Amino acid sequence: GDSVTQMEGPVTLSEEAFLTINCTYTATGYPSLFWYVQYPGEGLQLLLKATKADDKGSNKGFEATYRKETTSFHLEKGSVQVSDSAVYFCALSHTGRRALTFGSGTRLQVQP
Amino acid sequence: GAGVSQTPSNKVTEKGKYVELRCDPISGHTALYWYRQSLGQGPEFLIYFQGTGAADDSGLPNDRFFAVRPEGSVSTLKIQRTERGDSAVYLCASSKDENTEAFFGQGTRLTVV
Numbered sequence: 001g002d003s004v005t006q007m008e009g010p011v012t013l014s015e016e017a018f019l020t021i022n023c024t025y026t027a028t029g030y031p032s033l034f035w036y037v038q039y040p041g042e043g044l045q046l047l048l049k050a051t052k053a054d055d056k057g058s059n060k061g062f063e064a065t066y067r068k069e070t071t072s073f074h075l076e077k078g079s080v081q082v083s084d085s086a087v088y089f090c091a092l093s094h095t096g097r098r099a100l101t102f103g104s105g106t107r108l109q110v111q112p
Numbered sequence: 113g114a115g116v117s118q119t120p121s122n123k124v125t126e127k128g129k130y131v132e133l134r135c136d137p138i139s140g141h142t143a144l145y146w147y148r149q150s151l152g153q154g155p156e157f158l159i160y161f162q163g164t165g166a167a168d169d170s171g172l173p174n175d176r177f178f179a180v181r182p183e184g185s186v187s188t189l190k191i192q193r194t195e196r197g198d199s200a201v202y203l204c205a206s207s208k209d210e211n212t213e214a215f216f217g218q219g220t221r222l223t224v225v
Binding site: 004041042043044045046089091098099100101102103104105 | 115116143145147152153154155156157160167168170171203205210213214215216217218219
């Protein structure tokens, strides 16, 4: 079955540092890939997505590129802020089956 | 309301009891999803409704779990004979249709003691 593997957290960075959160997946065919974010006290929110190989999703300074050759969708941001502190989830879904398969989440803590 | 609303936000119940968890989706959203999130894990899919019907219930762990959406809006997740292992945050999400972004509620934290 499908699965998503994320790097374990917490990831602790200083403000303005470069962020990478690794995500790899196992799936048949060509799934769509997503990053969701959960800020403290809030529900899960879609951060960005990519629906085919080599697509780059971007939002709020975050980027991730769909790499089919390495089955990866790593999340990056050039300069993190304290307000980016949250839990980040990588996920995938297939056309025709709308259920999302999530990774276990990575907690990011950004210190001033 | 503006977002997906789940009630109650917290529920503590005794082992063996029956519980109902409610989800009010965003108005006009035809697709509705239930997920379960255990501590330290990502959400796991339970069931997906398109309108009133369950289009995919492959994630329900066993026959103690059941969900309904009788009028195509509000949904109720029902758990019979609760077990301590059912303790988790139950998340509901809705989307305008099956091809658009799903919006999540804040979840119901269920604790079985």
